[in-house]
Amino acid sequence: MSAIERSKKSTLLLIVLALSGSGAARADDLDSVAATLIERGLATHQAWELVRSLTVEAGSRFAGSSGDARGVAWAERTMRELGLENVRTEPVTVPHWIRGEAEVAILSPWAHDLVAVALGGSVGTPEAGIEAEVVQVSDLDALEALPDAAVAGKIVFFNRRMERRRDGSDYGPTVQPRGRGPSAAAKRGAVAVVIRSVGTGPHRFAHTGATRYEDGVIKIPAAALAVPDADILEAQLESDRPVRLLLRLTARRLPDAQSANVVGEVVGSERPEEIVLLAAHLDSWDVGTGAHDDGAGVAVVLQAARLVLSLPRRPRRTIRVLLTANEEFGLSGATAYGEAYAEQMGDHVLGVESDLGGGRVWRFATRVNEGALPFMRRVHALLEPLGVEWHGDAAWGGADLKPLREAKAPLADLSADATSYFDYHHTQDDTVDKIDPDDIAQHSTVYAVLAWAVADGDVEPRPAPAVPARR
Numbered sequence: 001m002s003a004i005e006r007s008k009k010s011t012l013l014l015i016v017l018a019l020s021g022s023g024a025a026r027a028d029d030l031d032s033v034a035a036t037l038i039e040r041g042l043a044t045h046q047a048w049e050l051v052r053s054l055t056v057e058a059g060s061r062f063a064g065s066s067g068d069a070r071g072v073a074w075a076e077r078t079m080r081e082l083g084l085e086n087v088r089t090e091p092v093t094v095p096h097w098i099r100g101e102a103e104v105a106i107l108s109p110w111a112h113d114l115v116a117v118a119l120g121g122s123v124g125t126p127e128a129g130i131e132a133e134v135v136q137v138s139d140l141d142a143l144e145a146l147p148d149a150a151v152a153g154k155i156v157f158f159n160r161r162m163e164r165r166r167d168g169s170d171y172g173p174t175v176q177p178r179g180r181g182p183s184a185a186a187k188r189g190a191v192a193v194v195i196r197s198v199g200t201g202p203h204r205f206a207h208t209g210a211t212r213y214e215d216g217v218i219k220i221p222a223a224a225l226a227v228p229d230a231d232i233l234e235a236q237l238e239s240d241r242p243v244r245l246l247l248r249l250t251a252r253r254l255p256d257a258q259s260a261n262v263v264g265e266v267v268g269s270e271r272p273e274e275i276v277l278l279a280a281h282l283d284s285w286d287v288g289t290g291a292h293d294d295g296a297g298v299a300v301v302l303q304a305a306r307l308v309l310s311l312p313r314r315p316r317r318t319i320r321v322l323l324t325a326n327e328e329f330g331l332s333g334a335t336a337y338g339e340a341y342a343e344q345m346g347d348h349v350l351g352v353e354s355d356l357g358g359g360r361v362w363r364f365a366t367r368v369n370e371g372a373l374p375f376m377r378r379v380h381a382l383l384e385p386l387g388v389e390w391h392g393d394a395a396w397g398g399a400d401l402k403p404l405r406e407a408k409a410p411l412a413d414l415s416a417d418a419t420s421y422f423d424y425h426h427t428q429d430d431t432v433d434k435i436d437p438d439d440i441a442q443h444s445t446v447y448a449v450l451a452w453a454v455a456d457g458d459v460e461p462r463p464a465p466a467v468p469a470r471r
C-alpha cells in the first residue's frame with residue numbers, strides 16, 4: 001500500500017468514525033439498543049432476586065439501626081459485584097428513633113384492644129399511658145373548625161379513608177394529618193392523636209410513617225390504627241356515648257447516628273461529567289422488610305445499570321446510581337447529596353427516582369427544556385410496547401430529587417402501578433413475596449431504556465422549567 005493509499009484509507013476511516021458519532025447514526029442505534037435492553041430485561045427475574053437478597057440479608061433498614069448499616073454494606077458490595085464504577089459510601093448523619101411498644105385500647109363504652117403502631121418520631125407517653133375522651137375529625141380543616149372546648153384535654157382521632165388509585169394520588173391528601181396532625185391538635189390543647197392508617201388494605205396491621213412536630217409546640221404522642229380497628233372506634237363513636245381511649249407508647253429518641261448514601265456509576269465515554277441520575281432510597285421503616293418501599297426501587301436502579309453494562313459499549317454520559325440514606329424519616333440522604341454535589345447540580349442532565357413500589361411502570365412524564373421534548377416523545381415511543389403512557393411535561397421527580405428540583409435540573413417520572421402498593425406501604429406486611437417478578441422486570445427495563453437513551457442521546461434537556469412550589 002502506497003503512502004497516498006494509506007492516507008486515503010485513514011481519511012475514509014475518519015469519515016466513518018465521524019458519521020457514526022452523528023445524530024443520524026445514533027438515532028438508529030437507539031432503536032436497536034432499546035430492543036436489546038427490552039429483550040434482556042424482560043427475560044430475567046434478576047431485579048426480584050435483588051430485592052430478595054436485600055430484604056433477607058439486611059432486613060428492615062430504619063435510619064440508625066443495625067439493619068441500616070447492613071443495607072449500606074449490601075449496597076456497596078452489590079454495586080461492585082454488578083461492575084459499577086466509582087462505588088463509594090458518603091457519610092450522612094441521621095436521626096435515631098426507637099419505636100418501642102404501642103398499646104391502644106378503647107376503655108368505654110365497650111372495651112376493646114386495638115391494633116396500632118406509633119407514628120415515626122412520636123414521643124412516648126408516661127409509663128401508665130394517657131387516658132382521655134376521643135374527639136373525631138375527618139382532617140386538619142375539620143379540626144380547625146372545632147371550638148377549643150371540644151378539643152382541649154381530648155385524644156383527637158383523624159379519620160380519613162384513603163382511596164385506592166392506580167397513581168396513588170390519594171396518598172398526598174390523606175397523609176396530611178399524619179405529618180401535621182399532632183402539632184395542630186396540640187395547639188388546641190389535645191393530649192394525644194390517633195389516625196386511621198394511611199393505607200388501602202383491609203388487613204389488621206397498622207401503617208406507620210413520619211410525623212413532624214412544629215418547633216415551639218408541645219409534642220404529644222401519636223399512633224396509627226389498623227383500618228378495621230379505626231372502623232371499630234368509628235362505630236363506637238356513632239353510639240353517641242363518650243368514648244374513652246388508653247394510649248401507651250414507649251417510643252423515644254436517641255442521639256443522631258451515622259449512615260451513608262451509596263453511589264456507583266456507569267462512566268460515560270465522551271462526557272463523563274454529565275450525569276443521568278437514577279435514585280432510590282436504601283432505608284425503610286422498621287416494621288416490615290422494606291420490599292416495595294423501597295427495596296424495589298433499589299433493585300430497579302441497580303438492575304437498570306446492570307442491563308446497560310451488558311451492552312457492548314458505554315453511553316456517552318455517565319449514569320449514576322444513588323441509593324439514599326434515611327428518606328423516610330427526614331430526607332437526610334437527599335439533603336446530604338445536595339450539599340456534597342452543590343457545584344455539580346448543573347451537570348445533571350436528568351434525574352429519575354423509583355419510590356412507588358415494584359409494580360409495572362404505566363406512565364412517563366418529563367420536565368425538560370422545550371427543545372428536548374421531541375426526543376423524549378421518541379423515548380416514549382420506545383416504551384409504548386411496554387404499556388407506558390405519555391403524561392406530558394409536568395414531572396415532579398420524587399422526594400429524594402429535591403436538590404435537583406430546586407436546581408431546575410431536568411426530571412422524569414416513571415410511575416409504577418400503585419393500585420395495591422398502599423396495602424403494604426409502611427407495614428409489617430411489606431415483604432418480597434408481595435412483588436411480582438415479571439412486574440419489577442418490566443419496571444427496571446423501562447428505567448434502563450430511559451437511562452440509556454438520555455445518557456447516550458443527542459439531547460440537551462437543561463435547564464428544565466421550574467416546579468411549582470406546591471404540587
Ligand SMILES: [Zn+2]
Nearest residue numbers: 281293294355
Ligand atoms: Zn419510599
